[in-house]
Amino acid sequence: MQMKKFILIILIFSMVWGVAVPVAASEHEITVTVVDSHGQRPVVFPDQSPVIIDGRLLVPVRALFETLGFEVAWDDGNVTITGEEYVLNFSISKDVFTIDGRRYRRLDAPVQIIGNRTMATAEPLLNYLGFRYQFEDYEVLIVTPSGRSHLNIEDMIAYTVQAGDTLARIAAQFQSSVELIMEANNLTPATPLMLGMVLLIPQPPE
Numbered sequence: 001m002q003m004k005k006f007i008l009i010i011l012i013f014s015m016v017w018g019v020a021v022p023v024a025a026s027e028h029e030i031t032v033t034v035v036d037s038h039g040q041r042p043v044v045f046p047d048q049s050p051v052i053i054d055g056r057l058l059v060p061v062r063a064l065f066e067t068l069g070f071e072v073a074w075d076d077g078n079v080t081i082t083g084e085e086y087v088l089n090f091s092i093s094k095d096v097f098t099i100d101g102r103r104y105r106r107l108d109a110p111v112q113i114i115g116n117r118t119m120a121t122a123e124p125l126l127n128y129l130g131f132r133y134q135f136e137d138y139e140v141l142i143v144t145p146s147g148r149s150h151l152n153i154e155d156m157i158a159y160t161v162q163a164g165d166t167l168a169r170i171a172a173q174f175q176s177s178v179e180l181i182m183e184a185n186n187l188t189p190a191t192p193l194m195l196g197m198v199l200l201i202p203q204p205p206e
Contacts, residue, residue, distance in 0.1 A: 028138040032059065033198045034067060036144040040185065040198065043067045048115035050140070056109040057135055058119035068131075068144065079111070079118055081125070088125060092118065097125065134158055141198055156184060156200040161193050174201045 030050040032043040043064055050059045061079060062072045071082040077092040090097035095110045105128060108121040123133045132143040141158045157174060167178045167187075181187070184200045 030057070030138045030140065031196075032064065032140040032142065034142045034144065035185065035198075035200065039187070039191075041067075048117040048119075051114060051119070054109070056121050057123075057140070058109065058112070058114070059122045059140070060117040061111075061120050061122070062118065064122055068142070074118065083129065086129065088129075090120065099128065139198060141200075143200070156202045159199050159201050161195055161197040161199060163195055165193055167193065170199065170201065174203075176201050176203060 030052070032045075032050065033040055034043060044067075045060055045063050048060050050057060052058075061081070062074075065072050065081050069083070073080045073082070079090055079092075081088040086099055087101070088097050088099055089101065090107070090111055092113060093110050095107045096104050097107060098104055105124055107124050111118060111120045113119065123135070126133045126142060130145040132141075134141040136158065137160075139158070139160065159170060159174070161170075167181055170176075171178045171181055180202045181199060182189075182191075184202045
């Protein structure tokens, strides 16, 4: 009888454990950095961080888009993101969004609520709005349209500043130049390099 109770307890524990663990929530902290005409700044997620589920990165919608200067409104499962040129709408559990109420685009995964926050795959939304989006090694880099210079953004490399780095050392490592790196990242000679800062490294023109 005791053995049956023990087996039953093990089975219940296994079922609870299976429900409690997210399908693919990442153990690594995911950071999001925005680069615009004023430089770069991190997106602050006060209570719910971005997560990876089934290979898809989902980001808290309000924190991200309010950092980018949009207005975000919630109404009974429907989300409205309002910018200067476009109004985007999408709903919980749906994988499409509308632009100005009529044109449909598909998301990489359905919108869902995690930690009481609306989470969505932001890349399709940002790409449509003209932002450049890059996700690599648990770091998201978002470059706003105003943050683009005459340099070709597609040829730039995202680099995270390490301990002991200087602009000269980074430039030499990527065969770039200090001047190009400063221009691409809106840096001045007085701007300190911070550990963990994400820099765009342009290639010198041929």
